[in-house]
Amino acid sequence: MSRMDDRPMDIVTTQPVQRHRVTYPRFLARALAAATDGSLAFYAWMTGLTAVFLVGVNAWAHQVTSGMIHTNMTDHVSWGLYIANFTFLVGVAAGGVMMVIPAYLYKDKKMQDVVILGEILAIAAILACLAFVTVDLGRPGRVWHMFPGVGRFHFPMSMLTWDVVVLSGYLLLNLHVVGYLLYTRFLGRQPNPRWYKPFVLVSIVWAISIHTVTAFLYCGLGGRPFWNSALLAPRFLASAFVAGPAFLIVTMLVLRRFGRVDLPQRPIDVLVRIVRVAILVNLLMVASELFTEFYTGGAHTAAARYLFFGHEGATALVPWIWTALACALVAAFLFLRPGASARSGTLAVACVLAFVGAWIEKGMGLIVPGFVPSTLHEIVEYTPSHLEWRVSAGIVAFGLLVYSAALKVALPIFRGTLRLPGAETAAPEEGS
Amino acid sequence: MSDDQAVEPAPGLSRRRVMKALGATLGAAAFGAAAAPLLDQEAPDAAALFQRHYKELSRDEKAEVIQRLEDEAREAYGRNVSIADPKPRWRTKFAYAINLSLCNGNGKCVEACHRENNHDRETNQSYIRVLEMPKGTMDMEQGNTTYTHAVPAEGKFYLPVQCQQCDEPPCVNVCPVEATWKERDGIVVVDYDWCIGCRYCMAACPYHARRFNWKAPVVPADELNPEQGYLSNRVRPQGVVEKCHFCLHRTREGRLPACLEACPTGARVFGNILDPQSPIRRVLEDKRVYVLKEELGTKPSFFYFFDA
Numbered sequence: 001m002s003r004m005d006d007r008p009m010d011i012v013t014t015q016p017v018q019r020h021r022v023t024y025p026r027f028l029a030r031a032l033a034a035a036t037d038g039s040l041a042f043y044a045w046m047t048g049l050t051a052v053f054l055v056g057v058n059a060w061a062h063q064v065t066s067g068m069i070h071t072n073m074t075d076h077v078s079w080g081l082y083i084a085n086f087t088f089l090v091g092v093a094a095g096g097v098m099m100v101i102p103a104y105l106y107k108d109k110k111m112q113d114v115v116i117l118g119e120i121l122a123i124a125a126i127l128a129c130l131a132f133v134t135v136d137l138g139r140p141g142r143v144w145h146m147f148p149g150v151g152r153f154h155f156p157m158s159m160l161t162w163d164v165v166v167l168s169g170y171l172l173l174n175l176h177v178v179g180y181l182l183y184t185r186f187l188g189r190q191p192n193p194r195w196y197k198p199f200v201l202v203s204i205v206w207a208i209s210i211h212t213v214t215a216f217l218y219c220g221l222g223g224r225p226f227w228n229s230a231l232l233a234p235r236f237l238a239s240a241f242v243a244g245p246a247f248l249i250v251t252m253l254v255l256r257r258f259g260r261v262d263l264p265q266r267p268i269d270v271l272v273r274i275v276r277v278a279i280l281v282n283l284l285m286v287a288s289e290l291f292t293e294f295y296t297g298g299a300h301t302a303a304a305r306y307l308f309f310g311h312e313g314a315t316a317l318v319p320w321i322w323t324a325l326a327c328a329l330v331a332a333f334l335f336l337r338p339g340a341s342a343r344s345g346t347l348a349v350a351c352v353l354a355f356v357g358a359w360i361e362k363g364m365g366l367i368v369p370g371f372v373p374s375t376l377h378e379i380v381e382y383t384p385s386h387l388e389w390r391v392s393a394g395i396v397a398f399g400l401l402v403y404s405a406a407l408k409v410a411l412p413i414f415r416g417t418l419r420l421p422g423a424e425t426a427a428p429e430e431g432s
Numbered sequence: 433m434s435d436d437q438a439v440e441p442a443p444g445l446s447r448r449r450v451m452k453a454l455g456a457t458l459g460a461a462a463f464g465a466a467a468a469p470l471l472d473q474e475a476p477d478a479a480a481l482f483q484r485h486y487k488e489l490s491r492d493e494k495a496e497v498i499q500r501l502e503d504e505a506r507e508a509y510g511r512n513v514s515i516a517d518p519k520p521r522w523r524t525k526f527a528y529a530i531n532l533s534l535c536n537g538n539g540k541c542v543e544a545c546h547r548e549n550n551h552d553r554e555t556n557q558s559y560i561r562v563l564e565m566p567k568g569t570m571d572m573e574q575g576n577t578t579y580t581h582a583v584p585a586e587g588k589f590y591l592p593v594q595c596q597q598c599d600e601p602p603c604v605n606v607c608p609v610e611a612t613w614k615e616r617d618g619i620v621v622v623d624y625d626w627c628i629g630c631r632y633c634m635a636a637c638p639y640h641a642r643r644f645n646w647k648a649p650v651v652p653a654d655e656l657n658p659e660q661g662y663l664s665n666r667v668r669p670q671g672v673v674e675k676c677h678f679c680l681h682r683t684r685e686g687r688l689p690a691c692l693e694a695c696p697t698g699a700r701v702f703g704n705i706l707d708p709q710s711p712i713r714r715v716l717e718d719k720r721v722y723v724l725k726e727e728l729g730t731k732p733s734f735f736y737f738f739d740a
Contacts, residue, residue: 138629
């Protein structure tokens with residue numbers, strides 16, 4: 001967890017500054033203890049994730065040694081499952097902000113109690129994103145070529161360098177906010193708004209920027225008509241605000257049901273309202289893209305034809321995209337029914353469908369058709385190889401490990417049960 | 433996840449602590465085992481690991497790097513290779529043109545590129561693709577690159593495509609580490625020792641001009657072209673991007689590209705457009721030429737024309 005920025009600035013309290021040298025290591029030790037301690041079910045969950053993660057590590061080690069020939073990517077489809085997952089997870093990370101906005105901009109007290117979930121999700125998702133980009137590199141040992149100072153950072157020309165800046169900035173912002181809030185609460189103090197409010201406000205704008213810049217990676221390429229659309233960035237944001245909140249709702253339902261954690265209902269209601277709007281906006285934008293593609297016709301629509309109906313006998317993506325559309329439509333219907341947030345079973349189904357729909361639409365359904373047909377209009381299809389699935393599963397497991405361990409630490413601290421011994425009891429707070 | 437237990441661990445060795453330590457040890461061991469294949473690689477020497485960007489190498493450093501590469505090649509192939517680093521020539525801007533009335537799709541240029549540039553044999557790699565197009569259209573969607581019948585086929589014409597050496601190259605703009613750039617004579621090159629293999633340039637190129645080394649290229653020792661250029665046809669490392677470089681190891685020495693020499697139809701015209709006497713200059717002045725995907729604003733240095 002974060003160990004940043006928290007140490008020297010002790011305006012909050014009258015206690016001497018040196019105390020942090022004692023209390024911060026104790027905070028870390030307690031956090032480590034809490035993260036590795038739990039019920040049998042918790043151990044089983046973490047062990048399972050670790051196993052999947054290690055399978056991924058092993059697959060990646062093979063990929064680095066023998067080259068990326070064991071992926072199914074080719075010179076024609078030169079990005080695949082890794083970049084698809086990267087793109088989608090940037091959206092999940094940005095989606096966490098949908099808890100931050102109600103909590104801090106609308107001062108929703110109930111949301112403030114659980115907002116840390118959104119910020120932790122952002123951290124875990126960004127770490128997974130960075131892992132997905134790293135495994136996609138042909139020469140991961142050369143990443144230092146990108147570091148300003150020692151390497152040659154092609155800023156501001158290359159959108160990829162912008163993406164590096166915004167993603168790492170978002171990671172740092174969230175690490176700081178989460179680390180600061182947890183540490184002060186661990187000490188039993190009221191956090192000083194001066195040390196986190198400005199960062200939270202910046203992180204709201206920043207969340208929009210990470211997904212906008214990620215869309216600009218693709219939509220700025222004139223040679224790829226399928227991506228070269230001004231609607232791409234808004235579409236990315238809309239689907240991010242479906243996928244992120246859907247994931248958070250499921251997290252809260254699971255924590256309540258299986259973790260016996262007492263969580264208020266109101267944050268779930270708020271997130272459901274957000275998804276209701278976002279899922280419709282996303283469907284509207286998909287529809288207007290499709291209208292433009294298919295009504296116009298001509299050579300530039302070959303990729304959309306390939307995606308939805310197949311092209312010259314090549315149909316690998318057709319089942320994917322119709323699955324995505326079906327998921328999105330059913331999820332929209334379930335979300336829009338009155339009282340959608342009351343029945344948690346149906347709500348969980350709606351969230352999973354919305355999440356899967358967005359994953360396909362923005363992953364395989366977006367990245368691959370950018371390459372099919374190729375720029376010389378050759379049709380070379382792509383389906384991920386076994387190795388790519390293993391590496392990807394490993395990274396997702398890694399993200400979930402981070403997410404679970406961080407929640408394991410954050411929840412008791414926020415509920416006042418994990419405190420520095422001797423600290424005053426829970427900081428004054430209403431609710432829960 | 434109930435989170436309230438064992439917040440205050442008992443001092444000394446509780447059973448839970450022993451189990452945790454055991455779990456952590458097992459986990460670390462399993463991680464080591466999972467990552468073990470990484471150790472199978474030959475460890476590159478420090479000089480290669482920390483080698484600077486091409487443009488930052490001093491004359492002496494470059495000589496050392498080239499010496500090391502030549503030694504490695506000798507070890508790998510049992511043959512002497514020479515790796516030159518010719519500089520762009522003064523007042524030179526290279527351009528290429530293809531007479532589509534003459535080209536008959538025989539594919540000799542594709543093969544010549546394959547041999548000249550030490551491409552991987554197994555994947556039959558080349559920087560040139562030839563589209564067989566039905567007469568009456570310029571729409572590449574109608575084209576076909578995988579024809580195997582006798583050429584020229586009735587009702588078809590042939591469109592060879594390789595790197596267009598754009599004056600506004602999208603591939604150069606997108607590279608996050610400046611591993612690819614446009615030289616003074618118009619050739620877009622790649623520093624194979626600096627490229628990180630992100631393949632953003634491949635996504636950006638509208639002409640399918642870039643290739644990736646999905647594995648280390650394999651060339652039989654007796655077929656290796658030992659006349660090599662640092663920024664051109666030396667055997668590429670695994671995991672980096674490469675592209676057509678107008679055979680700069682030849683053309684900067686005043687020779688012609690391998691694809692042109694191999695062409696039996698005389699369809700290919702190459703030269704320095706700053707030289708008023710050059711054949712390419714005559715083509716540009718006398719013929720009605722066109723470029724591929726002009727609407728993208730890439731400003732290719734590669735032209736096409738019909739003669740008949």
